[in-house]
Amino acid sequence: MKDSTMKDSRTKQRLIIFDTTLRDGEQSPGASMTQEEKIRIARLLEKMRVDVIEAGFPAASPGDFNSVQAIARLIKDSTVCGLARANAKDVARAGDALKAAASGRIHTFIATSPIHMQHKLRMTPDQVIDHAVAAIKQARGYTDDVEFSPEDAGRSELDFLCRIIEQAIKAGARTINIPDTVGYNLPAQFGRLIEKLLEKIPNSDQAVFSVHCHNDLGLAVANSLAAVTAGARQVECTVNGLGERAGNASLEEIVMAVRTRQDEFICDTNIDTTQIVPASRLVSHITGFPVQPNKAIVGANAFAHEAGIHQDGVIKARETYEIMSAEEVGWSSNRMVLGKHSGRNAFKQRLKTLGFEFSSDDKMNKAFARFKDMADKKHEIFDDDLQALVTESGNEAGNERFILVHLQAYSATDQTPSAKVVMGVDGIEVKAEETGNGAVDATFKAIEKIIESGSALQLYSVNSITSGTDAQGEVSVRLEKEGVIVNGHGADMDIIIASAKAYINALNKLYNAEIRTHPQRAQAV
Structure with a gap:
């Protein structure tokens, strides 16, 4: 296997987390976000230590361009990525949007499956390769960090995939993403595909191989993990599994599967897992997509126990029925003890612990006033109440009509x-x-x-x-x-x-x- 990242199994390798909540996640019908909302999510992803934040598709609209540009200016600790089709206009728009980024990446793509090339692109395979190579070379004029995706790779012919990926790496792509665009693959099949690509492509050791799996058959996370086992070292995912149709691989499930099963994985992420639940709630609130109670990791019932046998076991030893702790992913079982006599500083510090910081004193004062009003009416105030209170305050922008x-x-x-x-x-x-x-x-x-x-x-x-x-x-x-x-x-x-x-x-x-x-x-x- 020609994967230069492969090392002694005793040395943990880095699994790069590429979050596309702001791009692919936003493509869920009804999930469009304002620029301010995207910035709030991007800041929390940065705090979570996400490696790459795909902020949007700059050529799609002026609004998307402005959002990518604004996020590129603000985010310092994560790489900010912009998506571009394999054409000169898109690549130029992405490059311009990312100019101010401390670390910027252009992600360019073109379809490679027979059905897409024939019916959507109406191009020959050679023309597709030419477009991909030209886009990558153009993108390298803006940044050394270029990612290439053969769209619908999961239904593409292996020999053609090898041809186009080899040329993409020669042109300067340093990340090669293999998308299961329509969620068609099965885990064992997808894992074998990654293995074959790493083996057959002569220069595969010059790029990080990535995967982007959709959830049409409910297999996005399973396919992604199979690919990681086979040698992929980047996973593209979204908070809460948000995305088109049935969604994408869920960030929280990918991260915690790898973290929990370190006996099986020779790699690990750099994610601060305590930010997972705050991120889940923020994305759910902004998009209006509620999290189902039995959702893994972030669902309300994920760490709840009702059966007497389970309760007895957990009381005696948490590990009997919990393979990870609730606190590890950002849940808190502590009740909120602030009350109507609490001051601004205590209020502000508790919210900071929960992952909320105010961009201005005016916004903090509005939220504090709401807290005081709530404390007069409500006997017990929980962390969940505070989080809802702060996001509600965020809805009161001064320019609302x-x-x-x-x-x-x-x-x-x-x-x-x-x-x-x-x-x-x-x-x-x-x-x-x-x-x-x-x-x-x-x-x-x-x-x-x-x-x-x-x-x-x-x-x-x-x-x-x-x-x-x-x-x-x-x-x-x-x-x-x-x-x-x-x-x-x-x-x-x-x-x-x-x-x-x-x-x-x-x-x-x-x-x-x-x-x-x-x-x-x-x-x-």
Whole structure:
């Protein structure tokens, strides 16, 4: 096997974590993020010690270009990557977006499977190789760190893959990514593919081999780990497994599988695993994609035990039913002891421990005011309450066009539910009253009566942040209008108010939204 990274099994090798939450993850329908939201996620990924952050696809839209550029300027400890199709325009846009990066990478790709070359690209194999080589050489003019992906490698012919990868490495690509773009492969099959590529390609020792697996058959993590066992030393993944269709390989599952089973893997990541749960929650909140309770590592039930036998075992020795500790991945079983008499510094320090830092004193003061208000109403305040409180504060940007001033909702078993809403619209208070099938429906209708957005409600989701009847409710709303999809979020101990906040938050995003073209929807050349 021609993998120069292979060393004595007693020496742990580095497994590079390439996070594409901000690029591939954002391509999930409804998961589009604002620039500010992308920056928040990027900062937390940097804190997690993610090696490479794929910040976006600069040629897709001005908004994507600006987001990649902004992240490239801010992130210092992780490599910032921009995606580009194998054409001159895309590569130039990626290069320009990454100019200010402390460490920048251009990731260029072109499809290599017969079905893609024939029906999508309408190119011959030789033309595909020429485009790949030209793009890599152009990218090397901007940075020495160039990655090449033969899209749909999982369904490509082995001999052609070997040809194009050999030429890509000769042209200057130092990372070769093998994507299972449609999630078609099985673990043993995918592992053999990586082995064969490393063996057959003469210059394979001059590049790090990477994998990017989709989850269409629920095998993205299994395929990725099989590839690592076969010699791949970079895994492309996303927080919570976010991504197109059924998603991508889950970052948290990849990292903890390798970390937990060091008896099987001769490599390990540099990830600070205590940041996994905070990252999961932040991504879930921003995208509006809730994490299922039984999700590995980050699900609410991942470290919960109900069966008496399990409880007894864990009490006697945690390892009887837990193969990792909850604290290791960022869960905290400690109750939040801050109360209404707590000061700003204690509040700020606790949130810093939970992974939240404020960009301005004004934002901290708003969050602290919310905390004080909550402490007057709620008997027990948990870390989860604090995290929801801070993200809710983040929804109150000073430039929002619409704000909720007052809401009165009425519901009774023998009467039609109704809602009276007072909103601030561009600084002017406007009132409306409506009836509906329920208090939430009436509230949304009253808001629509004021705004007249003409949008369609695609998702309405309610989650209890903590336990008890005084728990905060977190509401996610997804709106669609003329192909633009946005998510809104709101949290409150009153679920009707939380719903109104979420709907208005979505409307603010809708009126500031940019239509974004994803790489897969763009015309390849």
